[in-house]
Amino acid sequence: MTDGGPGGFDLGRLLAERGAERYELHARHLNHQLPRMLHTIGFDKVYERAEGAYFWDAEGNDYLDMLAGFGVMGIGRHHPVVRKALHDVLDAQLADLTRFDCQPLPGLLAEKLLTHSPHLDRVFFGNSGTEAVETALKFARYATGKPRVLYCDHAFHGLTTGSLSVNGERGFRDGFAPLLPDTAVPLGDLDALRRELKRGDVAALVVEPIQGKGV
Structure with missing residues (x-):
């Protein structure tokens, strides 16, 4: 530089x-x-x-x-390819983040992503995994009108307040209550999952198909 x-x-x-x-x-x-x-x-x-x-x-x-x-x-x-794209964006001198228009690149990227997910028709972009979890929890609670979220023992989904509420490691959660109403179930325990779902107050289950941090 x-x-x-x-x-x-x-x-x-x-x-x-x-x-x-x-x-x-x-x-x-x-x-x-x-x-x-x-x-x-x-x-x-x-x-x-x-x-x-x-x-x-x-x-x-x-x-x-x-x-x-x-x-x-x-x-x-x-x-x-990523380096070239970054240089190209800087060279384009785009008028980003004005909050008064719609930029073309997010729409073009969303269009491209949706070609790989034909059962979906909208994209919500986030900055991180924990923001994605936070947004999913908001969507689920708003759409269902239900308060509680389920997660698995030893799960890791982030460290902000909402994602921390579905974090299965107590060492990360201690000292930050109250969090969102939640319940942990053992990974792969379908009977425990069914028992919680029957209560009728569950907005979402957040699950890692393969647990990464809590193994």
């Missing part, structure tokens, strides 16, 4: 000058427990580069990324 003139922002220079302080900065200004935990388990590496499914540290060692940003990097890091 080039300097924008006197007092301009030079991201490359900033990272070169202060990138080595990453753990100290995080401990001082963000979450002091994370650097401590990473150091304790020997994961306090300095990753200098990433591409596709690999990281490289300062010594040139490569590491296979088995997390992919919890799915965010599902097609790999710094994919050339």
